[in-house]
Amino acid sequence: MSQILRHVFSLVTTSAGHITLNPLVTGALLWALTKGPTQLRSQLTSRITALQDPFRYAQLIKALKWCLVAGTARVVNKQLNHIALNAGRLRGEKAKWNWSREVAVITGGCSGIGELVVKRLINKGIRVAVLDIQQLPPSLQGCKIARRSLCQPPHTNKQHRCRSQVLQVRHYRPI
Numbered sequence: 001m002s003q004i005l006r007h008v009f010s011l012v013t014t015s016a017g018h019i020t021l022n023p024l025v026t027g028a029l030l031w032a033l034t035k036g037p038t039q040l041r042s043q044l045t046s047r048i049t050a051l052q053d054p055f056r057y058a059q060l061i062k063a064l065k066w067c068l069v070a071g072t073a074r075v076v077n078k079q080l081n082h083i084a085l086n087a088g089r090l091r092g093e094k095a096k097w098n099w100s101r102e103v104a105v106i107t108g109g110c111s112g113i114g115e116l117v118v119k120r121l122i123n124k125g126i127r128v129a130v131l132d133i134q135q136l137p138p139s140l141q142g143c144k145i146a147r148r149s150l151c152q153p154p155h156t157n158k159q160h161r162c163r164s165q166v167l168q169v170r171h172y173r174p175i
Contacts, residue, residue, distance in 0.1 A: 021071040030064040110134040
């Protein structure tokens, strides 16, 4: 029972924190209590008893100003982080990529995580080149794969062959 109460309390405090740091909410309240129409201000002060005391009213205005500053700083920080994580661009690179013309080279794509990555990329319409020391598994045999090469382990002399196959993949045209 106490676990449920803690969860509910956490949800309420998190929601209250998001509301109090939302610049739209705090800005609107601050405007309504300071610059809004006198009729609106008088209705708010008559209905909320805490606003009738001038000292508490001043404290609330001061708290709203701080919440507005903190909320605005949070929003600006979030946007600056987005720009920084996007290498200084306001928009992402998704629009610049033509995925139907790209070829993804997956080494070790015949089993495990590599096989799952190959399946996901093929499902998204991306051409895939699989380089592996194993044969293509039955789950991938019916898929459109741009290139399938059997490479030897890197400790053999055929490493150069694998490297040249990786370089050849980029010259393939769409299927």
